[in-house]
Amino acid sequence: MRIRSALVALTVAGAGVVGLAAPANAATNTCNPSHFCLFYNSNIQNAYYPFWDNVADFSGYTFKGAGDGAGQAVKNNAASAQNLQTGLVARVYYNSNYGGVYDNVQPTSWRNLSNTYNNNASFKWLWA
Numbered sequence: 001m002r003i004r005s006a007l008v009a010l011t012v013a014g015a016g017v018v019g020l021a022a023p024a025n026a027a028t029n030t031c032n033p034s035h036f037c038l039f040y041n042s043n044i045q046n047a048y049y050p051f052w053d054n055v056a057d058f059s060g061y062t063f064k065g066a067g068d069g070a071g072q073a074v075k076n077n078a079a080s081a082q083n084l085q086t087g088l089v090a091r092v093y094y095n096s097n098y099g100g101v102y103d104n105v106q107p108t109s110w111r112n113l114s115n116t117y118n119n120n121a122s123f124k125w126l127w128a
Contacts, residue, residue, distance in 0.1 A: 029065035031082045036090040036105070036123065038078035040069025042112045049074045054124045057096040078120050082110035089126045096121040 031037035035050040046067035055061070058075035069077065083090040083105040094100030094116050101115040107128050113120065 029067065031084050033084050035084055036125075037082045037084075038063075038074055038092070038120070038123075039080045039082070040067075040072060040077060042079045044080045044082050044110050046070075047072070049078075051123060054098075054122075056098065056122050058121055058123075059096075075121055076119055078113060079117055080110065080112045081105045083107055085125070087128050089128050091124050091126055092116045092120050093122045093124070094119055098122050098124050 029039075029046065029048045031044075031048060032050055035052055037044075037048045037050045039045060040047040040063050047063035047065045047069035049061055049063050058073070061074040063069045063072050063074055063077070078092070081090065081092060081103070086107050088107060090105040091098075091102050092105070092113060093102045099122075103111070103113045103116045104126075105111055
């Protein structure tokens, strides 16, 4: 009886570990070199949008790729960002036309947005 109980406990515990391996909605979307990408979720996860040039208003842009956020508007929906440019800082603004509070994403890095988390409307390159 004890052996059977132990086997049941191990089976249940094993099922829990397997369930933690990868969320069903996880997607491996990656930002292209020399681009700046906004991601729908924190920790550069799920759908994203790659930018090359400054954008004064995110209206009309929608997240690409797979997973959560695919097809959703970029404006006021980004949670994290990745900058794969060297020598340029990517600045995400709260308002359209480069206004309001902002978050900087340093060259060749990523971060979760704080000042513009799910409240972002424009982006501009700045010299590092």
